Amino acid sequence: MADLSVRIAGVEFPNPVIAASGTYGNGECYTDLYPLSRLGGVSCKGMTILPKMGNVPPRIAETPSGILNSVGLQNHGVEAFIEYYLPTLKEEGNVIIANVAGAVLDDYIAAAEALDASDVDMIELNISCPNVKAGGATWGVTCEGAAAVTKAVRAATSKPLIVKLTPNVTSITDIAKAVEAEGADSISLINTLLGMRIDIRNRRPILHNNVGGLSGPAIFPVAVRCVWQCYNAVKIPIIGMGGISTWEDAVEMMLAGASAIQIGTAIFTDPYAPLKVIDGLAEYMDKNGIKSLSEIVGQVKPW
Amino acid sequence: MSYFCDKYTIVEKTTLAAGIFSITVKCPEMAKAAEVGQFANITAEGYTLRRPISICGIDKEAGTLRFVFEVRGKGTEVISRANVGDTLDILGPLGNGFKLPQGRKIIAVGGGIGVPPLLGIAKECASDCTAVLGFRSYDRIILDKEFEKYGANVAVCTDDGTVGFNGLVTVPLENTLKNVGADLVCACGPEPMIKAVVAVCDKMNVPCQVSLEQRMGCGVGACVVCSCMTVRNGEEYYARVCKDGPVFDSKEVKFNG
Incomplete structure (x- = not known):
């Protein structure tokens, strides 16, 4: 069987398939179907230093080939994560990534400091959540904001630092370069695209938050484009995500420049999707004589 | 589970x-x-x-x-x-189903497509179950004969009076609670019906379990989209309808939350 392992920022993943933040809880929800150890890693539910209630429901709406969500970072807080979820995650999973969000810089710093002393393998900085009024994506949409929060968190932790980027910007490559310059070890992209649906019968938006983040196969081409552009703009490794649902999508994302991938919305359609991608990648490598997935990263041949 | x-x-x-x-x-x-x-x-x-x-x-x-x-x-x-x-x-x-106490009188109150998940109560509790089932009209009535087959006492209500009681399920519910009494009410249906049923139960001081609906994502508690405002130990929080519900103790649910 093919060796699917990949290395990102010095962290070894047994395979490149990571469950995307917000779609996999803290790894506890799918263990009835298969062990967490089958996945390369888990990016845990976005956490904030203090527990967060989240947005008023409805928080989800189906769209053509995708969904809109506006959860609003409902979570139990960093302390509860470290105390209740992390021990099991470490025991049962491979690479454990803590996805961290905040409103003000001090929130990010406090969360990073708390996690620095914990067993998490990596920190994924969420500066791209479109569903909270304060913070979240407001950090991720300007080079100055993205640089400032990266710099502050970089100083607060020695854990490998991934910065998760939003596509809702004029130039994602400028943001990528800004966070690379401030010490990000990796970037992950894309977070959801801001969208909206309206119920024509009552003229109300389906989401109580009015707008929400679009994910699923619908956004895959946008994600591939963003990953390709960033691959050509920065040297740090990229974790590609946005609408991946098959192993072919994963290969495509890696050809665009992703060293590893995250799967999110596809899990709602088929909880086994991550395993099918892993198996498909293994077969693809065997058939094509690929010894390491690093051989295909960024190997698209542009016209 | x-x-x-x-x-x-x-x-x-x-x-x-x-x-x-x-x-x-x-x-x-x-x-x-x-x-x-x-x-x-x-x-x-x-x-x-x-x-x-x-x-x-x-x-x-x-x-x-x-x-x-x-x-x-x-x-x-x-x-x-x-x-x-x-x-x-x-x-x-x-999710979590109804918690049915053995050998107790239970009233199952269903509205429209909220009726199907209640049929299992009739199967388990037979003549200890009274079913109050509400539908829009005669041609929307489902499963009433099956409740009867399991031995439940069935009261059908229709909004237009074409079959059974002409009106809301809360009227036969309240009458049954007054005349026969019950140890538990289980309800599933449109939100206005659930709220009205809970109001009756609160008034008559009878425990009530409600099965709720919300737009749902994963179904297993991972994505936290199907939230419902609940109060537990005096604290408000958004419970997950899929994982913490869909059946909740009505005392825990904060309607309009």
Whole structure:
């Protein structure tokens, strides 16, 4: 069987398939179907230093080939994560990534400091959540904001630092370069695209938050484009995500420049999707004589 | 509690009313694990989200589960096209069902397509179960004869008076509580009905379990989209309808939250 392992920022993943933040809880929800150890890693539910209630429901709406969500970072807080979820995650999973969000810089710093002393393998900085009024994506949409929060968190932790980027910007490559310059070890992209649906019968938006983040196969081409552009703009490794649902999508994302991938919305359609991608990648490598997935990263041949 | 996810074969399909289908699937391990009031998440081919559909019947010996659902949109329409011999991709059984005390009098109050998950109460509690079932009109009535077959006392209500009591389920509910009494009320239906039922139960001081609905994502508690405002130990928080529910103690639910 093919060796699917990949290395990102010095962290070894047994395979490149990571469950995307917000779609996999803290790894506890799918263990009835298969062990967490089958996945390369888990990016845990976005956490904030203090527990967060989240947005008023409805928080989800189906769209053509995708969904809109506006959860609003409902979570139990960093302390509860470290105390209740992390021990099991470490025991049962491979690479454990803590996805961290905040409103003000001090929130990010406090969360990073708390996690620095914990067993998490990596920190994924969420500066791209479109569903909270304060913070979240407001950090991720300007080079100055993205640089400032990266710099502050970089100083607060020695854990490998991934910065998760939003596509809702004029130039994602400028943001990528800004966070690379401030010490990000990796970037992950894309977070959801801001969208909206309206119920024509009552003229109300389906989401109580009015707008929400679009994910699923619908956004895959946008994600591939963003990953390709960033691959050509920065040297740090990229974790590609946005609408991946098959192993072919994963290969495509890696050809665009992703060293590893995250799967999110596809899990709602088929909880086994991550395993099918892993198996498909293994077969693809065997058939094509690929010894390491690093051989295909960024190997698209542009016209 | 454990759940499964696989493709299961449809062994029986009937139509109960226009656009309301009963589909029975062979799924032994799922049937073995299922409890009254739980649901399953069923794939609608071509759509991103599975459709949460309540479990109407559990036959552990035959290894089957029965789902009764109404075509409400394109997804349920796709599912309704599956026939005997076809397979459905089902994730389940999911969530927490009704907690039914043994040998106690239970009133099951259902409205429209909220009636199917209550049928299991009649099966378990037989003549200890009184079912108050509300429908829009005569041609929307489903499952009433099946409640009777299990030995339940059935009161049918219609909004237009074409069959049974002409009016809301709360009237027969309150009368039954006054005349016969009950140890528990279990309710499933549209939110206005649930709120009215809870108000009656609160007034009469009878415990009530409610099965709630919300737009749902994963179905297993991971994505936290199907939230419902609840109060536990004096603290408000958004519970997950899929994982913490769909059945809640009415005292915990903060309606309009």
